Amino acid sequence: MSLEGKRVLVTGGAVRIGRAIVETLSERGAGVVIHANRNREGARHLAEELVAKGRTAWWVAGDLSTEAGCEAVMDQVFLKAGGLEGLVNNAAVFHKWPLIETDEARLMAEWRINVMAPFFLIRSFARRAPVGRVVNLLDRRVATVESGCAAYLLSKKGLAELTRIAALELAPSFTVNGVAPGSILPPPEGDLHRPYDRAGRNPLQRQVTPRAVAEAVAWLLAAEDVTGQILYLDGGQHLTAQTGEL
Secondary structure (H helix, E strand, O other), rough: OOOOOOOEEEOOOOOHHHHHHHHHHHHHOOOOEEEEEHHHHHHHHHHHHHHHHOOEEEEEEEOOOOOHHHHHHHHHHHHOOOOOOOOEEEEOOOOOHHHHHHHHHHHHHHHHHHHHHHHHHHHHHHHHHOOOOEEOOHHHHHHHHOOOOOOHHHHHHHHHHHHHHHHHOOOEEEEEEEEEEEEOOOOOOOOOOOOOOOOOOOOOOOOOOOOHHHHHHHHHOOOOOOOOOEEEOOHHHHHHOOOOOO
């Protein structure tokens, strides 16, 4: 399927990997809906930049931490864009909280954005559109077990399972796939020279770029015969983690 003229919502699309996805989809001819919660000015500016280049873009704002918030965002999307053919669940939170320090509030903080928001957005999309493509942004950690980030890892493993469940339940009208990156970028407030995620040897010995992730997302959105799949974009890092080579 060509992405030309297709409307795609990218959550958390104003910065970092989300921005790379938005820019790549826009280059492929898609009309992109850029979602943001805290960085609303960034989403607006990016949409304006793309429109100034003669492309189609909109921006929407909203908190995805509740079912009502997700529905409100979808209301904006369908009002502004007039419909939707694709959804990229990119928005996420990540904290390194060890299990013993993780209380209910911390657990739910990760779960609401990383699992529940994609669940409600996928459901809303499927209720409103006759056909569609969904790509969920995962993490190479879903292939293994790791200490120090229990809430986050549980949430991303949950999203991986949601990817497969939704792919089965929504077929043949929808495809649902996942992209699982490895180390890409440092946290925005961290040392810019420190990789975001060092755990696991990278057999290909190359740093994965946001653009590479974006290209994978674009390919899955266009693929007609792929569903329920998780594409690891980590230079083989998840393979070394499985064998204990940290």
